[in-house]
Amino acid sequence: MSFLSLTERDREEMLATIGVDSIEELFRDIPEGVRFDRELDLEPALSEQEIVAHLEELAAKNVDTGRELSFLGAGIYDHYVPAVVDTVLSRGELLTAYTPYQPEMSQGVLQAIFEYQTAVCELTGMDVSNASGYDGTTVAADACYVAKHVTGRSRVVVAETLNPQVRQVVKTYAPGFGLEVVEVPHRGGVTDPDELAAAARDAACVIFQQPNFFGCLEPAPDLAAAANDAGALPVAHVDPVSLGVLEAPGAYGCALAIGEGQAAGNYQSYGGPHYGFMAARSDYVRRMPGRIVGETTDVEGRRAYVLTLQTREQHIRREKATSNITTNQTLLALAGLVHLSWLGPQGLKEQGETCMALAAYAKERLDLPLAFPDQTTFKEFAIRVGRPAEDAIRAAREQGVHPGYALKRDYAGMEDALLVCVTEKRTRSDIDRLAEMLAA
Amino acid sequence: MSFLSLTERDREEMLATIGVDSIEELFRDIPEGVRFDRELDLEPALSEQEIVAHLEELAAKNVDTGRELSFLGAGIYDHYVPAVVDTVLSRGELLTAYTPYQPEMSQGVLQAIFEYQTAVCELTGMDVSNASGYDGTTVAADACYVAKHVTGRSRVVVAETLNPQVRQVVKTYAPGFGLEVVEVPHRGGVTDPDELAAAARDAACVIFQQPNFFGCLEPAPDLAAAANDAGALPVAHVDPVSLGVLEAPGAYGCALAIGEGQAAGNYQSYGGPHYGFMAARSDYVRRMPGRIVGETTDVEGRRAYVLTLQTREQHIRREKATSNITTNQTLLALAGLVHLSWLGPQGLKEQGETCMALAAYAKERLDLPLAFPDQTTFKEFAIRVGRPAEDAIRAAREQGVHPGYALKRDYAGMEDALLVCVTEKRTRSDIDRLAEMLAA
Amino acid sequence: MKLIYERSQEGRRASSLPPNDLPVPEIPEELRRDRPPRLPELAEPELVRHFTKISTRTFGIDTGFYPLGSCTMKHNPRVNERVVNLPGFRDLHPLQEEEGSQGALELMWRLQEILAEVAGLPAVSLQPAAGSQGELTGLMLMRAYFADRGEAETRRKIVIPDTAHGTNPASVTMGGYEVTPVKTDPRGNIDVEDLRTKVDEGTAGLMLTNPSTLGLFDESIEQITRIFHEAGALMYYDGANLNAVCGISRPGDMGFDIVHFNLHKTFSQPHGGGGPGGGPIAVRERLEPFLPVPAIVRDGEEAFRLDYDRPKTIGKVRGFCGPFGVFVRSYAYIRAYGPGLREMSEVAVLNANYMLARLKDAYELPFDRLCMHEFVLSARGLKREHGITALDVAKRLMDYDFHPPTIYFPLVVPEALMIEPTETEAKETLDEFVDAMLEIARDAAERPELLKEAPHNRPVGRVDEVKAAKRAVVRYLFEDHPDLSKEPASGRELEVQKGA
Amino acid sequence: MKLIYERSQEGRRASSLPPNDLPVPEIPEELRRDRPPRLPELAEPELVRHFTKISTRTFGIDTGFYPLGSCTMKHNPRVNERVVNLPGFRDLHPLQEEEGSQGALELMWRLQEILAEVAGLPAVSLQPAAGSQGELTGLMLMRAYFADRGEAETRRKIVIPDTAHGTNPASVTMGGYEVTPVKTDPRGNIDVEDLRTKVDEGTAGLMLTNPSTLGLFDESIEQITRIFHEAGALMYYDGANLNAVCGISRPGDMGFDIVHFNLHKTFSQPHGGGGPGGGPIAVRERLEPFLPVPAIVRDGEEAFRLDYDRPKTIGKVRGFCGPFGVFVRSYAYIRAYGPGLREMSEVAVLNANYMLARLKDAYELPFDRLCMHEFVLSARGLKREHGITALDVAKRLMDYDFHPPTIYFPLVVPEALMIEPTETEAKETLDEFVDAMLEIARDAAERPELLKEAPHNRPVGRVDEVKAAKRAVVRYLFEDHPDLSKEPASGRELEVQKGA
Ligand SMILES: Cc1ncc(COP(=O)(O)O)c(C=O)c1O
Numbered sequence A, B: 001m002s003f004l005s006l007t008e009r010d011r012e013e014m015l016a017t018i019g020v021d022s023i024e025e026l027f028r029d030i031p032e033g034v035r036f037d038r039e040l041d042l043e044p045a046l047s048e049q050e051i052v053a054h055l056e057e058l059a060a061k062n063v064d065t066g067r068e069l070s071f072l073g074a075g076i077y078d079h080y081v082p083a084v085v086d087t088v089l090s091r092g093e094l095l096t097a098y099t100p101y102q103p104e105m106s107q108g109v110l111q112a113i114f115e116y117q118t119a120v121c122e123l124t125g126m127d128v129s130n131a132s133g134y135d136g137t138t139v140a141a142d143a144c145y146v147a148k149h150v151t152g153r154s155r156v157v158v159a160e161t162l163n164p165q166v167r168q169v170v171k172t173y174a175p176g177f178g179l180e181v182v183e184v185p186h187r188g189g190v191t192d193p194d195e196l197a198a199a200a201r202d203a204a205c206v207i208f209q210q211p212n213f214f215g216c217l218e219p220a221p222d223l224a225a226a227a228n229d230a231g232a233l234p235v236a237h238v239d240p241v242s243l244g245v246l247e248a249p250g251a252y253g254c255a256l257a258i259g260e261g262q263a264a265g266n267y268q269s270y271g272g273p274h275y276g277f278m279a280a281r282s283d284y285v286r287r288m289p290g291r292i293v294g295e296t297t298d299v300e301g302r303r304a305y306v307l308t309l310q311t312r313e314q315h316i317r318r319e320k321a322t323s324n325i326t327t328n329q330t331l332l333a334l335a336g337l338v339h340l341s342w343l344g345p346q347g348l349k350e351q352g353e354t355c356m357a358l359a360a361y362a363k364e365r366l367d368l369p370l371a372f373p374d375q376t377t378f379k380e381f382a383i384r385v386g387r388p389a390e391d392a393i394r395a396a397r398e399q400g401v402h403p404g405y406a407l408k409r410d411y412a413g414m415e416d417a418l419l420v421c422v423t424e425k426r427t428r429s430d431i432d433r434l435a436e437m438l439a440a
Numbered sequence C, D: 001m002k003l004i005y006e007r008s009q010e011g012r013r014a015s016s017l018p019p020n021d022l023p024v025p026e027i028p029e030e031l032r033r034d035r036p037p038r039l040p041e042l043a044e045p046e047l048v049r050h051f052t053k054i055s056t057r058t059f060g061i062d063t064g065f066y067p068l069g070s071c072t073m074k075h076n077p078r079v080n081e082r083v084v085n086l087p088g089f090r091d092l093h094p095l096q097e098e099e100g101s102q103g104a105l106e107l108m109w110r111l112q113e114i115l116a117e118v119a120g121l122p123a124v125s126l127q128p129a130a131g132s133q134g135e136l137t138g139l140m141l142m143r144a145y146f147a148d149r150g151e152a153e154t155r156r157k158i159v160i161p162d163t164a165h166g167t168n169p170a171s172v173t174m175g176g177y178e179v180t181p182v183k184t185d186p187r188g189n190i191d192v193e194d195l196r197t198k199v200d201e202g203t204a205g206l207m208l209t210n211p212s213t214l215g216l217f218d219e220s221i222e223q224i225t226r227i228f229h230e231a232g233a234l235m236y237y238d239g240a241n242l243n244a245v246c247g248i249s250r251p252g253d254m255g256f257d258i259v260h261f262n263l264h265k266t267f268s269q270p271h272g273g274g275g276p277g278g279g280p281i282a283v284r285e286r287l288e289p290f291l292p293v294p295a296i297v298r299d300g301e302e303a304f305r306l307d308y309d310r311p312k313t314i315g316k317v318r319g320f321c322g323p324f325g326v327f328v329r330s331y332a333y334i335r336a337y338g339p340g341l342r343e344m345s346e347v348a349v350l351n352a353n354y355m356l357a358r359l360k361d362a363y364e365l366p367f368d369r370l371c372m373h374e375f376v377l378s379a380r381g382l383k384r385e386h387g388i389t390a391l392d393v394a395k396r397l398m399d400y401d402f403h404p405p406t407i408y409f410p411l412v413v414p415e416a417l418m419i420e421p422t423e424t425e426a427k428e429t430l431d432e433f434v435d436a437m438l439e440i441a442r443d444a445a446e447r448p449e450l451l452k453e454a455p456h457n458r459p460v461g462r463v464d465e466v467k468a469a470k471r472a473v474v475r476y477l478f479e480d481h482p483d484l485s486k487e488p489a490s491g492r493e494l495e496v497q498k499g500a
């Protein structure tokens, strides 16, 4: 076995040192009744080359975004991941380290997390960020848990324009948290601040998405104000790619900013692993879930980084912890840091503008009715294709184009609606091709 | 420009420090008459993402061995390259270092080269190896240069069964070296020791290949003896993959062992970059071309490695150097070391046996006349397809199979011969498919 | 070393983007960003150097021995990185149609089958993102199951031994349950007498790690199972220590109803400096209807699909189907072993027992038994006699280029040193580590200051954790960034759990 | 650190291969290997650790500043590594039919076109593996050219300035020519008076690096060209220093007939610890017929092919079409700049002059002119006054985490320090290096022992090169390996060229 180093001689010497005759004997504490007495019914071992061949075969059964011209978005995006991200993530020290429990061994990754936290705070306009949550759905549940404890209230409000999977996860977590979930329907593609205000009364928090699931820009400052007025924590679920051109949630009064980080530095990878980010005003720092790295000094007064505020965490506080999270998504968050560092402020802005410009071109070029014609959109928009969305998808895919996401999967009355996503990886002629496809 | 760090302010400050007004002025020593006064006529700059898209498009115009079932060999081989090779070669320190001129900065790569030299010596049964030559062709020319100086003779003998490209490179170098090149024709696929003995008289060296270009096993000990008897240096050109099962050249009296390293640890890469290896008996150490790493101690007596025997080299000896080589193929040779370390002696042997066994199966399964029916072969063998080889190739390629190399490209009278190569990456059912193809 | 923000200069950048010549739509003023985020500004060369340096200041398994108890820091085979980066996996959109994602579905389905066999339980959901989320999902399943039986209101308690990992009680609270603690007996098993008094109709279930965090297999497991099942309660298996028993003893056969796997432990997903992980769960038939959606099912021989039609489902605990890239790596890992997975566990247990045998005279062993894949020593003796704590031992190990073991956990062992070598270490490495530990024990007596001042060869010495928590400087503040070296040291050290 | 062979244990292995169940043909006994090669035997975990450690004991551009003069140690963009690993390039067999390698052919054809434009010469061969081989190929072309004109016997001499890199004279000998040296004048140019006396009908050509290895552009280049061309001789341009003049001055326009490029210098192929490189050559029309085969030609708009039908060709200097992977990287690199390649050279020259301006008072500057992309200082003054050599300065720079510059080259400058920053460094880095150099110059006077004992922070101190050469232990000898630490030190230091 190529992962094991013990030779036959090693084994013998070791058994002798232990004072047993066989490996079997090491398991003598396992009661007979629960021992497994046959071989595992698994396929035979494969050599490295066979593993590669087998997985290449499986991979070839997938149509990835390199094999199809894809306009799929809806939460996971085909943005360009720069080569430096691969370079950094392939560094074995970073790949194979674990949570930096012993700071003297891990100043590198601690510093990187601190830098990541800073980037998230800068993006969102917040004071504190954790080292990552699992993904863009679970950070929403985390936000509810924070809000519950901060406000003592037991209702959470979510906009219907919040990503359906995020809503579903919040609803799954809610019973355990003792929370009830209320949805506020959209009006013409966005949330009405007054309706939200009404729902927010007595709520622990209000979660909305900017740009929302339809790609539309919500009146986010008004929504945040509505929540604040009601004493509910406003929580913005944001796309990092948009934050070079769209206002930071911190600047319009949000208590928490959360989101799916994938679009900044992670491959699509069939949905994971990615990183969820969570940032908050300083008021809530001691209620944050997960790891947080802080700056300090060492015995000689040199700058040093360390996991901090650990009295929030499960290993210290156990049943009173702010969360149960241990293993998080550090490597993916690190990819996010590298990606954002690669972009820089100017690059992030350009990327946002390019997406918007291409999406606007697509809107025009497709020449199909918009589902929400009155709204400003970012990189996604909903169109009506005039026939069942799945038919349009099937027809286009036969020609090598995936035209977008069928909104009927989540929204009633949208049988013929497609959510089209345009990233900077698509070109004008790609969009022309899509237009042809959907015209046909 | 994303590779440049100077800001506008930096530039101004620097020009001021230098005491010039413009960058233009820095070039004032260039005579007007030879200044280039227009813009370079190159296509516009591309962004990173566009570079990737453009090169993906070019790459897609190639049919690589992942897209076609390939039995091409003839010097470059589709052996499995283990993942650890990628891991090591992607380490930035190794990728971006240069020749370890300053040993204190470069103990890592120096040690790796020392380990590589050891591996080459172990494989070939020789005493000394250099840090690499350019490829399997140029090391043959290097060998001639060594032989010329060692023997003072001016003729080199090459077997016709030596890779045609190797022979061609030797012939290209020969005039500059003041050498004449004589070829010994093959007899039924291998070299006749007596014929070789006759040709070797007065020769500086004799170069033969084991297994030879046709995949056949030469009577290598007899060939070496013939050369030695004539006072010519016997030089074996060997395939590293074969050296787990085939005798080491050092064990049958060769003076030099050379070869193309690609099969051990390098991708095919359309022919390069790869590494040529060269090993010799200790008698010739001071005539070796290229870098050699030696062991020594540092000021405190600790073990250390350093480039050594430099009085052979161009930077010290200039026109009297044993070679002009500077930049070599260290990174590829390092891949070779990693690959051979991954295999280990047992793995190398198994790999050789598997290739032989599969090739034997293919010989039988194809059921076509062998070009050289009496010979034992290693992983390649020549068959007669009964029609022009290019027709067989074209027909098979239309079905997604590349059946092998057309020997007529190099050998007269072999219009219908294909050189079929079977590595451990091919399976029995792959071979069955080839058989169908060639039967049709 | 400088922070990346301290290396920044306005106007530098590493990125180049395709030029945009299309008009950019107007963004309403109140939604538009005017003050750009202060992201790093560096050209690519400096970016690469910065993160290269970050990496060399980080100790990974690739660097050396990392016997962090409970974390299963085993070698991460490189072929797994190769296959996970195949474009067909890496660039696959999770909302791709089923016809266009058959390979991904098949891989997940195959992994489910394998995990079911290893767990000895029939139904698997891959969705949870890590062990902790597996736990919480398990508790949600219990809630749904009991609600379905009309027992949701009465079954409120989850029994947890005092050796449990902190995630267990934290999950219990997040799942809306209450913790009932149960004691450990003198052999390191659950105290069955104590247990009997704690389990009744109010009990929803048990959460147990077996082998426990003491590295001991619970010899009373059959009795425990009987107690819970007779009370109509469910049993949850925290799979963090599964590396000890693959192919040797199966949780389902022990009586557990729900099991989580830590793919980043047992099945070698690299730990990535803290994550990602994977926390699939396997359950008994009667719990299957409640599993998260979508289920990955096979239709006929060759077709796979996502099944959302599970009326009793708890819903979703994470986006899409879970951390797919983790599945690819773990699947590849398991395929390298095949049925030989048993050998993996055997060697893990052999390595641990070998070290234990060599160390148990120099350090206190709270429960004198053979261990499983890890063992817990106590530095209590060193502390009493020489004032040397587990923390000091850990820091001194760094001088030998070893990552320290987990310390101060489990909580039931004072001055705990929790050592898990894993199966992928060479005997030489185990011996070097043991020799270091023995030397440290001697030095504790002879030159304790050497330990107190350790580590000596790291970029920083011991760090002031109290100051960090008090000051809570958790991001770079640019012009306003404080200089903490000017502020007084706390002078205190936190002897708290590090690891696990 | 141990050698990999010292970590080996019989029976360990990292490889797993597909099982073979077919019979293995018999190998005749005299051809069969019985004693296996003693290759390393380690499992994968140890293999990865070994090479990880090897890497961290190696200083690369990724680690820090690497101003090794004449070597152009610029940043290697990571996107180049991405594209070179595309399967369509990486897994392409060089004997694939032309229809199946159109992408590769097109890429090479495009690169040829680019190099022709940059050189100002019409015909390109990509085949040579490095600069040195480009030189030798150039000399072969000269020989073939003159042979074609019936002048092979008479034209025997190649003129080479005394500043030339060692490869130039070495190539001349290998090419069957004789070296005629020419002197450098007080401004660092070729001494034209000396030159005139050396060029005649016996002269085959000149080999010149311009800017020279002194980092100076030869102001007499037009005169020089006239001298050679009037004598019917050819001019060879050693392109090692092309990074100074891309888009600024073209070798073809200067009058050169043959030019080599070092793709690993100017066009950023990573240096790989010593290689690989790429040494394409560009030539004037009249030399084109002699270029190596195959030529890469375009047939019509879209089809590319390999042309072997070149009756006057010198033959082949390397297998296939040359180091293709190098071409992919360099092509990608050039496409990132486009016509902006000029800026690359401008910044390279700006960086060098900035450093020179800051350093020239503390170190001797043999030729007081503006430099091009690099400059050569002399530590002669320090040696005279304080006994501090260029070697000492170099070693002391290591303590500051810089790679030393090239030293003791070019040979015409005593105690030479040859510094080439390249364009990819930040001003802060240049300043830090200059500050270190200035401090070293001060320390040379005030505490010379600090320099003599440097380096202080490396895995080894200064190594005994004389002992290495004398003992010539050039491979591991297993049981018979000597312990050199037991043998006396040579007590001598070699002050010879390091770098370039
Ligand atoms: C015993 C035990 N239980 C649960 C967990 C939590 O698992 P995870 O980190 O995957 O969330 C861990 C490890 O962190 C553990 O060691």
Ligand SMILES: Cc1ncc(COP(=O)(O)O)c(C=O)c1O
Residues within 6 Å of the ligand: B325, B326, B327, D070, D071, D130, D131, D132, D133, D165, D167, D168, D209, D213, D238, D240, D241, D262, D277, D278, D279, D500
């Ligand atoms: C001036 C000069 N000429 C020639 C060469 C030889 O080039 P290469 O190393 O590519 O063979 C070098 C560098 O090594 C050089 O600096």
